[in-house]
Amino acid sequence: MNTVAVIGFAQSGHSLTTSGVETLVPVIRDALEDAGLAKQEVGFWCSGSSDYLAGRAFSFVNAVDAIGAVPPISESHVEMDAAWALYEAYVKILAGEAETALVYGFGKASAGELSRVLALQMDPYTAAPLWPDAVSVAALQARLGLEAGLFTERDMATVAARDQGGDVEAMLGRPYLSDPLRAHDVARVKDGAAAVVLAAGERARVQRERPAWISGFAHRVDPQGLGERDLTTVPSAIAAGHDAELDGDLDLVALHAPFTHQELLLRAALGLPAEKIIPSDGNAMFSAGLSRIGVAAEQVMSGRANRVAGHATSGPALQQNLVCVLSSGEA
Amino acid sequence: MTIAFDYTRSLGPVLGRFMAGLRDRRVLGSRTADGRVHVPPVEYDPVTCEPVTDLVEVSPTGTVLSWTWTEGQSSGWALVRLDGADTALLHTVGAGAREHLRTGLRVRIRWAGDRTGHIRDIECFEPGEAEATPETAEGEPVAIMTTPIRLSYRHTTSDEEDRYLRALAEGRLIGQRCPACHKVYVPPRVCPADGVAPDEVVEIADRGMVTTFCVVNVPFAGQRLDPPYVVAQVLLDGADIPIQHLILGVGAEQVRMGLRVAAVWRDREQWSFTPENIAHFEPTGEPDAPYESYAEHL
Structure with missing residues (x-):
């Protein structure tokens, strides 16, 4: 069985259009450059995105424009975070069906109402029709952890202070957003895109002095x-x-x-x-x-x-x- | 832009009985092989994977396991374990409950006035104990429930689309050339063959030829013209990709591949940032374009 390594990576912290195409063009270009690969050398393409986030059906097909799929490519998609697309590409290379793969994810959360969009991933019979917003659902979990004594609001603020900067005391003095979550407990939702390039053992060693081998x-x-x-x-x-x-x-x-x-x-x-x-x-x-x-x-x-x-x-x-x-x- | 659709969902034997119960102000849970009672019910036993057939009634009163309230909202959310159940139900807590809300609070279901066999037959939870529900025969299972989905979006145009729509508002058509394959795209866009952004802006004529077309004979909701009429791919002079538009001013039976057509613009005062500034295309009377001139575009 093949060994598999990451040989390239690029990301962007913004998104221009909901189709993702304009955002992905430079991200894919930069990831390929990082990996030292030409577009034509990519054996398998796989992406992660959401039609509900984009507000249009088959948005991932539209995004293939960013690749330039001539001559035709081998391509797949998951309606999940692109980390799961990376898993699919990893299995493809393990199985010997591809030597290289480029995996990308994209989304423009700011185009729609994210907390409503995320309600649609819940049970469609008993939960989604109530439109529970994503922050409230997370707050229910946070309270259970707090009341079980697993962590404190201070521990939570300490995580936020590390990522966002700021003074823990001052953060704890701010009002609740969705009790017991404060604004700093909710990671800043960004628009964005990312791409990771994978290669099988021999090829990875040729492309890069220090590949990151997936163990x-x-x-x-x-x-x-x-x-x-x-x-x-x-x-x-x-x-x-x-x-x-x-x-x-x-x-x-x-x-x-x-x-x-x-x-x-x-x-x-x-x-x-x-x-x-x-x-x-x-x-x-x-x-x-x-x-x-x-x-x-x-x-x-x-x-x-x-x-x-x-x-x-x-x-x-x-x-x-x-x-x-x-x-x-x-x- | 708002998109909406009313999904109709088939319920099956377990959820059908659960929803019918809600319609009759009763809560049914599913009992799995380990004796645990699940509310909402599970359709398959998570341990044995066998279908679940044993539904038992639980109380409409229960205990708050966790809760949250968002500032400015008229209701909160809670996970409530009903008496007789081993799992928690996610639902809303009514406005009157806010000052009492705490983990461990005893709450009861406030039933909706108009019940249809839907999870929203539970209007919300409120503090207190429910009175005993009188015994009634179990009603017919609900076969289908409707779950409307409605979402709003604000789409952002790309730089290329922006340039194209601004030109249209001035009564002009523009394309942009792919730096790799040199094809001119109208409207301009990332070249789907090369995956690169277009650069050189090219002025495009408002006339061209029909490459292929269809005669619309089928009426549909929102239709603006009376069938039959023609929708065609029009390859504008100077462009390498056709646009789609209406061909009017000629009988549908006379439209043909290679037909030379020109844009008929609406009155200038009606122009905005839209392709609808062109009302339709109609024949110019020029000789038909030879097949070879558009063969590549079919």
């Missing part, structure tokens, strides 16, 4: 019903971490936590110390998870770290979790 990669999902889950634990993250052989032997970890309390829950579930977390600068819908893996991989490719992990989440209240462990040494 473990797994994703899991918890039940759909919010009330079916113990929201103070993250079984799907624990299971994914186990399958990806995530352990304490890591230099750095990039977590995808849209809310401060979710980073605290993830750190506890995965046994990660605070000082190993790579700060985050926002939550770009449908590309943030892929970006976190790209940011982690960059640490290995640049020689700043030897063993890192990237994490992505999707769904309400950390329902789905993905863990990717990357290392400087080929497995």
Whole structure:
């Protein structure tokens, strides 16, 4: 079976049009340049995005314009964060069906009403018709964690202060947005795009002196019903971490936590110390998870770290979790 | 721009009985092999994966496990475990509950006046204990529920679209050339063959040829013209990709591939940033374009 490595990464913190095309053109170009690959050398393309976010059907087909699909390409898409598209491309290369792949995610959350859009990922019979907004759903989870004594509002503000700057005391004096969440507990939702380039063993060594080798990669999902889950634990993250052989032997970890309390829950579930977390600068819908893996991989490719992990989440209240462990040494 | 659609969802044996129960002011939960009662009900046992058939009635009163309130809203959200259930139901908490709201609060269902067999038959939760529901025979399961989806968006034009629409407002048509393949796109756009942004701006004539067309015979909602009429791909002189428009001023049976046509603009005072500034195209009377001149565009 092939070994697989990340050999290129690029991201953008803004988005011009809801189609994503104009945003993706420079991101794809920069990721390919980082990987030293020409567009024609990409064996498989895979993307993550959402029609509900874009407000149009088959928006991902429109986005293929950014690639320039002549001659025809091999392409696929997931209606999820592009970290899951990365998993699909990883499996494709593992199976020997492609030697290289470019994975991209994009979204313009500011075009629509994000908290309503995200209600549509909940149970379509008993939950979505009530239009629960995403911040309130997260607040229900945060309260359960607080009242179980797993963390404090101060712990939450400390996470926000690391990522956004600011004084913890002053932050705790601010009013609640959705009690017990304050504005700083909600990651700044950004428009954006990201692209990661993968290559199989031999090819990765040719393209790059220090590829970030994927030593473990797994994703899991918890039940759909919010009330079916113990929201103070993250079984799907624990299971994914186990399958990806995530352990304490890591230099750095990039977590995808849209809310401060979710980073605290993830750190506890995965046994990660605070000082190993790579700060985050926002939550770009449908590309943030892929970006976190790209940011982690960059640490290995640049020689700043030897063993890192990237994490992505999707769904309400950390329902789905993905863990990717990357290392400087080929497995 | 607002898009909306009323999804109709088939319910099946478990959710159909659950929704029928709500219509009759009763809450049914599903009992799985481990004896746990799930509200809302699960259709398959999460442990054994077997279909769940055992539905039991639970109380309309329960306990708040978690709650939140957003400043400025008229209701809050809670996870409520009804007496007799082992899982929590997500629903709203009414305005009157705000000052009492805490974890552990006892709440009861406030039923909607007009109930149709829908999760919204529960209007919200309110503090207090429900009175016993009188025994009634179980009603017919709900077969289908309607869940309207309505979302609003504000689309942003690209630089190229912006330039194109501004030109239209001045009664001009422009395209832009792909720096890689040199094709001129109207409207200008990222070249889908090369994946690069277009550069050179090219003035395009408001006349050209019909490459292919269809005769619309089918009436549909929102139709503005009486069928039959012709919608065609028009390759404007100077462009490498056709635009779609109406061909009027000639019988549908006389429209043909290669027909030379020109834009008929609306009155100048009606112009805005839209392709509708051109009312339609009509024949110029020039000889038809030879097939070879548009073969590549079919």
